[in-house]
Amino acid sequence: MSLPRDYSGQGCALARSLEVVGERWTLLIVRDAFFGVRRFGDFVAHLGIPRAVLSDRLATLTGASVLTRVPASGKREVYELTGKGLELWPVIRALTLWGEQFYAPEGGGPRRILRHAADGAALAADDRCTRCGVLVGVRDILLTPGPGLPGPDSADDPVTAALHHPHRLLSTLPPAKGNPS
Amino acid sequence: MSLPRDYSGQGCALARSLEVVGERWTLLIVRDAFFGVRRFGDFVAHLGIPRAVLSDRLATLTGASVLTRVPASGKREVYELTGKGLELWPVIRALTLWGEQFYAPEGGGPRRILRHAADGAALAADDRCTRCGVLVGVRDILLTPGPGLPGPDSADDPVTAALHHPHRLLSTLPPAKGNPS
Numbered sequence: 466m467s468l469p470r471d472y473s474g475q476g477c478a479l480a481r482s483l484e485v486v487g488e489r490w491t492l493l494i495v496r497d498a499f500f501g502v503r504r505f506g507d508f509v510a511h512l513g514i515p516r517a518v519l520s521d522r523l524a525t526l527t528g529a530s531v532l533t534r535v536p537a538s539g540k541r542e543v544y545e546l547t548g549k550g551l552e553l554w555p556v557i558r559a560l561t562l563w564g565e566q567f568y569a570p571e572g573g574g575p576r577r578i579l580r581h582a583a584d585g586a587a588l589a590a591d592d593r594c595t596r597c598g599v600l601v602g603v604r605d606i607l608l609t610p611g612p613g614l615p616g617p618d619s620a621d622d623p624v625t626a627a628l629h630h631p632h633r634l635l636s637t638l639p640p641a642k643g644n645p646s
Numbered sequence: 647m648s649l650p651r652d653y654s655g656q657g658c659a660l661a662r663s664l665e666v667v668g669e670r671w672t673l674l675i676v677r678d679a680f681f682g683v684r685r686f687g688d689f690v691a692h693l694g695i696p697r698a699v700l701s702d703r704l705a706t707l708t709g710a711s712v713l714t715r716v717p718a719s720g721k722r723e724v725y726e727l728t729g730k731g732l733e734l735w736p737v738i739r740a741l742t743l744w745g746e747q748f749y750a751p752e753g754g755g756p757r758r759i760l761r762h763a764a765d766g767a768a769l770a771a772d773d774r775c776t777r778c779g780v781l782v783g784v785r786d787i788l789l790t791p792g793p794g795l796p797g798p799d800s801a802d803d804p805v806t807a808a809l810h811h812p813h814r815l816l817s818t819l820p821p822a823k824g825n826p827s
Contacts, residue, residue: 478744556737559736568659
């Protein structure tokens with residue numbers, strides 16, 4: 466899709482951003498990267514995204530330096546957020562909060578609650594700790610199950626299963642059973 | 647496009663949000679509504695969006711109660727953000743800031759600068775006034791031309807021309823010459 470006429474060559478910030486991250490799968494992939502998903506197969510398992518679509522989106526994201534490939538065990542490579550990618554956190558956060566406000570799951574309450582790793586208190590909408598008041602950086606955010614999260618029995622993939630336990634953002638998810646790499 | 651498998655029926659906040667606003671045109675339309683664009687023809691002129699695509703996106707946005715139709719002069723109707731739509735401001739703001747950080751126009755500097763209407767000082771990234779420190783609500787934000795904005799001679803549509811002057815968010819844009827309605 467071409468750029469809107471008004472912005473071509475003029476670098477409108479929003480239009481340029483949406484060129485890179487303006488597809489639904491793309492922001493879900495970035496969100497998963499914040500959650501600690503790094504392997505191609507884990508993105509597939511968690512998002513249920515067709516492999517060809519995932520390949521395409523990962524190529525866009527690495528081409529735009531939002532994600533980067535890093536060597537892993539054996540000949541494999543995994544994906545990591547770059548500094549530029551980490552700066553997308555306010556976008557993910559704002560969209561998630563809007564969704565929680567207007568599309569709360571039937572079960573009531575958010576699926577996940579973000580907490581300050583240092584003291585376990587929940588974060589306010591502006592990412593400040595509701596106990597100590599500090600502005601919490603991404604690496605100090607603990608992702609914990611919320612009241613809207615279905616029980617672990619419904620987890621049909623290793624990422625969903627792992628996220629039933631408190632997990633620090635950006636830290637690698639524990640390997641799935643039977644998939645030790 | 648179907649929902650990712652992990653989220654179907656579970657109301658993942660981000661996936662649900664992206665179902666509504668996860669297309670590039672959609673967020674540009676919402677952004678324009680914050681700028682004060684209200685008429686179908688003005689969205690077309692400013693965004694250069696095909697009329698059929700705009701109709702489709704406006705139907706999605708009104709169906710999701712992000713925009714609402716309100717009566718205007720004669721038999722016409724115009725579009726306005728609802729309360730739910732106004733809550734998308736942090737999303738627009740975060741994506742725009744990310745774009746300004748990584749896709750600055752060649753001319754240097756942002757195209758537009760947001761200011762506190764009460765004292766004219768610029769807003770920080772958290773929407774606080776850099777002079778008085780208050781958290782500035784959307785209706786008190788003044789949109790002003792920035793150093794990256796091309797001169798008014800390049801404005802080929804009435805919306806772009808109007809936005810070369812300071813303009814309060816959400817207030818209706820002045821009518822274009824020769825188009826008094």
